[in-house]
Amino acid sequence: MVQTDRRALRKRVAERLAALIYPRRCPVCEKIVTPRGALICRDCKKELRYIKQPSCMRCGRQLSYAEHEYCSECAGKRFSYDRGYAVWQYDARMRHSLGAFKYHSKREYADFYVTEAVRLYGDRIRAQAPEVLIPVPIHRAKRKQRGFNQAECLAERLGAQLGIPVDAGCLVRHKKTMPLKELGAKERARELHGAFRIREKVPPGYRSVMLVDDIYTTGNTLEECAAVLKKAGVQKITFLCIAIGAAGNKNQKGDKAWT
Numbered sequence: 464m465v466q467t468d469r470r471a472l473r474k475r476v477a478e479r480l481a482a483l484i485y486p487r488r489c490p491v492c493e494k495i496v497t498p499r500g501a502l503i504c505r506d507c508k509k510e511l512r513y514i515k516q517p518s519c520m521r522c523g524r525q526l527s528y529a530e531h532e533y534c535s536e537c538a539g540k541r542f543s544y545d546r547g548y549a550v551w552q553y554d555a556r557m558r559h560s561l562g563a564f565k566y567h568s569k570r571e572y573a574d575f576y577v578t579e580a581v582r583l584y585g586d587r588i589r590a591q592a593p594e595v596l597i598p599v600p601i602h603r604a605k606r607k608q609r610g611f612n613q614a615e616c617l618a619e620r621l622g623a624q625l626g627i628p629v630d631a632g633c634l635v636r637h638k639k640t641m642p643l644k645e646l647g648a649k650e651r652a653r654e655l656h657g658a659f660r661i662r663e664k665v666p667p668g669y670r671s672v673m674l675v676d677d678i679y680t681t682g683n684t685l686e687e688c689a690a691v692l693k694k695a696g697v698q699k700i701t702f703l704c705i706a707i708g709a710a711g712n713k714n715q716k717g718d719k720a721w722t
């Protein structure tokens with residue numbers, strides 16, 4: 464189910480109209496942004512901790528040592544995905560911002576997140592040319608409660624900016640998981656195992672896809688999604704997430720805790 468350009472366009476027009484009526488708020492301080500048309504206050508932007516190079520060749524986390532290829536979480540491990548990218552470190556500011564985006568329906572914040580993602584990684588993503596962007600799904604009960612899937616909101620904007628179709632239907636989260644933030648790494652992996660499946664009986668036939676999500680902490684969620692896609696025949700799997708937690712900090716709040 465590839466979203467049509469027309470549907471995406473209609474959505475964008477509706478959002479533009481809403482932006483004219485309701486002034487845009489800053490994704491960090493939540494005050495009205497000036498000048499009109501800006502996506503964030505200039506001072507607030509300076510406070511965000513962008514992922515700097517060198518970064519982990521696997522998950523995209525910022526590395527402490529330039530001579531390392533992988534972070535301590537990824538070194539020596541096998542993954543179903545090939546490579547990931549992250550825009551910011553998941554610190555208190557990003558936790559607050561992404562919390563408002565996700566739990567208080569501040570969908571406009573996605574414009575800023577995605578614009579920055581494209582500025583940092585747009586060329587690399589275009590060069591890799593994924594056939595499709597796949598948002599990490601949330602359980603339908605959670606979607607009903609929240610009103611939207613934050614990963615889908617990000618993927619739609621990313622797809623619109625990069626000209627890549629979005630398939631929000633091929634991957635399904637059919638298992639309701641316990642709040643993951645209360646679990647250790649092993650328990651999270653166990654809880655997430657089997658949480659996702661391909662919707663159609665026939666695999667979608669993609670060769671290269673990019674998964675999109677808001678937060679990466681332990682990486683269990685993305686790994687589960689990637690494993691399902693790989694089993695369905697996808698050869699190359701990359702991901703983009705907005706914020707990534709520090710290596711070795713497995714109990715950060717926010718990792719899919721309520722998804």
Ligand SMILES: [Zn+2]
Binds near residue numbers: 489490493504507
């Ligand atoms: Zn601000």
Ligand SMILES: [Zn+2]
Binds near residue numbers: 522523533535537538
């Ligand atoms: Zn890593």
